[in-house]
Amino acid sequence: MEMKRPEHVILTSHSNHVYRETTPIHWGAKTAKERGPIIATHSEHRNAIGTHAGSYTVYRALSVASGQFPRNHRPDLANTTATVELGPYDSWFDNNIVSLDPWGARITESYDDLLKQNYNIQPSIAVTSAHLQIPEISKSIEEGKIKVDGKVVVQKNDIKVTKAAIEPVWYLPGIAKRLELEEGVLRKILFQETGGMFPELVTRPDLKVLLPPIGSTTAYIFGNPEDLANPEVELTCRVHDECNGSDVFGSDICTCRPYLMHGIEEAVKTAQKGGVGLIVYFRKEGRALGEVTKYLVYNARKRQEGGDSASTYFYRTECVAGVQDARFQELMPDALLWLGIKKIHNLMSMSDMKYNAITRSGIEVVNRVDIPQHLVPLDAQVEIEAKKAAGYYTSGDVKDGETLDNVKGRNLHD
Numbered sequence: 570m571e572m573k574r575p576e577h578v579i580l581t582s583h584s585n586h587v588y589r590e591t592t593p594i595h596w597g598a599k600t601a602k603e604r605g606p607i608i609a610t611h612s613e614h615r616n617a618i619g620t621h622a623g624s625y626t627v628y629r630a631l632s633v634a635s636g637q638f639p640r641n642h643r644p645d646l647a648n649t650t651a652t653v654e655l656g657p658y659d660s661w662f663d664n665n666i667v668s669l670d671p672w673g674a675r676i677t678e679s680y681d682d683l684l685k686q687n688y689n690i691q692p693s694i695a696v697t698s699a700h701l702q703i704p705e706i707s708k709s710i711e712e713g714k715i716k717v718d719g720k721v722v723v724q725k726n727d728i729k730v731t732k733a734a735i736e737p738v739w740y741l742p743g744i745a746k747r748l749e750l751e752e753g754v755l756r757k758i759l760f761q762e763t764g765g766m767f768p769e770l771v772t773r774p775d776l777k778v779l780l781p782p783i784g785s786t787t788a789y790i791f792g793n794p795e796d797l798a799n800p801e802v803e804l805t806c807r808v809h810d811e812c813n814g815s816d817v818f819g820s821d822i823c824t825c826r827p828y829l830m831h832g833i834e835e836a837v838k839t840a841q842k843g844g845v846g847l848i849v850y851f852r853k854e855g856r857a858l859g860e861v862t863k864y865l866v867y868n869a870r871k872r873q874e875g876g877d878s879a880s881t882y883f884y885r886t887e888c889v890a891g892v893q894d895a896r897f898q899e900l901m902p903d904a905l906l907w908l909g910i911k912k913i914h915n916l917m918s919m920s921d922m923k924y925n926a927i928t929r930s931g932i933e934v935v936n937r938v939d940i941p942q943h944l945v946p947l948d949a950q951v952e953i954e955a956k957k958a959a960g961y962y963t964s965g966d967v968k969d970g971e972t973l974d975n976v977k978g979r980n981l982h983d
């Protein structure tokens with residue numbers, strides 16, 4: 570395909586030159602119409618900074634650059650609508666949600682008139698249904714811990730699930746407020762720390778919405794998704810941050826996959842009892858510090874004098890990364906609020922940061938469920954004991970002093 574590209578670059582810094590035809594965004598409004606569409610595509614209608622597809626936007630740029638992807642492509646949205654309609658819920662209004670677009674799955678029904686007028690408005694949320702086949706869960710089914718009920722677990726190993734993919738859509742004044750920052754300071758630092766990726770952050774204070782180039786979030790729902798919003802229906806939930814090493818490849822240095830699988834098993838059981846189960850999976854690899862930093866920390870932990878120890882677990886991360894954690898759990902509850910959740914009966918997480926963020930968002934948590942000790946890999950004892958000592962929830966003992974020092978991990982070359 571031959572490329573026809575303009576040779577000049579149009580900067581979007583001056584409001585009198587671009588985005589003249591835009592529609593306003595009234596974030597937190599009670600209807601999609603009143604709120605107005607988020608338009609983050611190439612067009613004169615654009616009213617948001619950034620682009621769709623999070624970090625994959627860079628791959629799309631490569632496709633465009635190499636001539637494979639027509640820059641003016643408009644998605645054909647026929648038959649793409651959600652398999653279940655969720656909301657609108659009260660939690661969608663009044664800026665309770667600031668890091669995703671609650672109307673993001675309802676583009677065709679909400680903005681049909683504008684789509685017909687050639688506005689390039691794209692969904693930022695998609696909802697579909699699927700079957701899961703997971704070795705650990707299949708084993709639990711074979712052992713009779715989970716029954717084939719023909720509703721949640723169908724056939725031999727198949728678990729029915731509704732899943733939603735959610736792109737980040739940030740309402741910058743709301744994000745600033747959540748983090749207790751001035752919006753201007755937030756915008757300036759976002760601009761500086763991304764190497765100046767989005768000049769509009771500093772030149773266009775009138776544009777309040779940013780689609781940042783970061784990973785998305787996926788919700789896996791077992792049982793009836795509409796029941797998530799009913800506090801009378803038992804809800805078992807795990808909010809899980811990505812750990813590729815453990816989740817996908819079975820690395821034994823942490824508890825991520827075992828806890829995730831335990832979360833899925835309990836979520837399925839709750840759904841089978843007439844409740845609802847939920848796993849929300851956030852792409853925040855290595856405490857949102859990235860996998861390179863994570864592996865550097867592993868080496869530093871295991872090579873330090875005295876070997877890998879629970880008592881120096883957080884210290885080693887901070888030495889390498891400059892911070893213990895960069896996940897900003899303050900934004901995490903938005904996914905729960907989008908699903909209309911008011912009450913979590915069983916929270917499958919020991920993290921005090923997650924618990925505090927969820928309860929601060931107004932969601933009630935009844936029980937906190939820690940990972941059963943027999944699911945913790947031997948080498949992950951360092952992580953779990955360090956976390957318990959640092960204030961993570963546990964129904965068991967908390968080690969300190971010498972007993973914490975004595976929780977040791979494997980050597981690097983064993």
Ligand SMILES: [Zn+2]
Nearest residue numbers: 812815823825
């Ligand atoms: Zn992990």
